[in-house]
Amino acid sequence: MKKLLFVLVCGSLLSGGAVTAQSVVGTNHDMSAALPTSQRVCVFCHTPHQPEGPPQITTDPLWNHTLSVTASYGVYDSPTFDGSGTIADIGGGQTVSNLCMSCHDGTVGLGSLYNNPNLPPPPAGNEEVPTNQGTMMSGNSNMGTDLSNDHPVNFTYDTALATADGELVDPATDPTIQGWLFAGTVQCASCHDPHDNTFFPFLNATNVQSAMCRTCHIK
Ligand code: HEC
Ligand code: HEC
Ligand code: HEC
Numbered sequence: 001m002k003k004l005l006f007v008l009v010c011g012s013l014l015s016g017g018a019v020t021a022q023s024v025v026g027t028n029h030d031m032s033a034a035l036p037t038s039q040r041v042c043v044f045c046h047t048p049h050q051p052e053g054p055p056q057i058t059t060d061p062l063w064n065h066t067l068s069v070t071a072s073y074g075v076y077d078s079p080t081f082d083g084s085g086t087i088a089d090i091g092g093g094q095t096v097s098n099l100c101m102s103c104h105d106g107t108v109g110l111g112s113l114y115n116n117p118n119l120p121p122p123p124a125g126n127e128e129v130p131t132n133q134g135t136m137m138s139g140n141s142n143m144g145t146d147l148s149n150d151h152p153v154n155f156t157y158d159t160a161l162a163t164a165d166g167e168l169v170d171p172a173t174d175p176t177i178q179g180w181l182f183a184g185t186v187q188c189a190s191c192h193d194p195h196d197n198t199f200f201p202f203l204n205a206t207n208v209q210s211a212m213c214r215t216c217h218i219k
């Protein structure tokens with residue numbers, strides 16, 4: 001039995017699972033069951049054609065989900081946090097972390113989309129301001145509107161910060177970290193890949209023996 005399992009695991013590695021990105025389809029980010037006719041997957045987050053008019057969603061990439069209007073999420077701080085000078089509240093903003101919080105702060109319905117392929121054309125004027133539709137996030141995945149006790153996001157992680165801290169990898173020397181940063185800043189998606197749940201929960205890399213944490217932290 002163990003041998004069979006070994007063969008199966010090797011087989012799946014050989015078939016490319018280890019190198020190719022996996023799909024969002026079938027993960028907890030696949031909400032297509034709520035759209036019985038079209039069964040679209042990407043539409044809960046993206047649309048190929050953003051609607052015109054206010055409020056503009058300027059954050060790439062082609063965002064389709066109503067952003068949260070939460071004005072302040074608070075910011076992380078501690079006596080040893082060296083990023084205090086650059087960390088900024090994401091409240092009311094359009095950082096890549098706001099995209100996540102458009103579902104994960106529990107204030108916006110999961111089905112609040114600008115372009116919804118299953119709904120009849122919205123009433124005139126309503127295209128740009130979708131009503132709050134669908135259930136809200138609940139359970140553990142509802143992070144609420146206070147991020148001050150969560151891993152800091154929305155601050156610059158550069159050589160200067162690594163030097164000041166003394167126990168951080170210098171991102172300038174590490175292409176993996178560079179690929180996880182957004183314009184040089186740490187965001188939710190610096191640790192998570194919303195499209196790939198290979199490393200539960202949607203992590204960018206395996207965190208066995210805290211490998212993902214140790215990509216940035218020398219601990
Ligand atoms: C639950 C929300 C969600 C779903 C569903 C989703 N995405 Fe995304 N996507 C995001 C977020 C958030 C970002 C920005 C963060 C990032 O780049 O990782 C993003 C970024 C992207 C990007 C630009 C950056 C990159 O990773 O290449 C592309 C292209 C993209 N998504 C395509 C898709 C397609 C195609 C689908 C459907 C098969 C899809 N996404 C489904 C949330 C989602
Ligand atoms: C993309 C890089 C990156 C990853 C991955 C990452 N961190 Fe961080 N983390 C940072 C940076 C940069 C800081 C800011 C450090 C500082 O200035 O003190 C930080 C701050 C922290 C702090 C607060 C430090 C303080 O002095 O208050 C803790 C604790 C922490 N991280 C733990 C973790 C853990 C646990 C993981 C894995 C689950 C992790 N980090 C993954 C980059 C990362
Ligand atoms: C369109 C809404 C939506 C957006 C946008 C979204 N998520 Fe989610 N996310 C969900 C839902 C729904 C779940 C499943 C919740 C549950 O099972 O209770 C989930 C679950 C998760 C989980 C838990 C893993 C699991 O499988 O239960 C993580 C981690 C996560 N999301 C991270 C992110 C991050 C990071 C972003 C932004 C890069 C993001 N999400 C954007 C809807 C969203």
Ligand code: HEC
Pocket residue numbers: 097100101104140141142143147150151152153186187188189190191192201203207
């Ligand atoms: C430093 C890395 C890091 C950052 C930054 C980060 N997460 Fe996570 N997140 C994790 C890890 C690791 C877990 C799994 C925790 C566990 O298993 O105990 C997790 C778990 C989650 C979960 C599952 C529910 C839970 O609380 O365990 C959600 C949802 C989530 N993150 C969303 C987000 C969102 C949204 C952001 C941005 C505001 C974010 N994460 C920023 C590393 C990170």
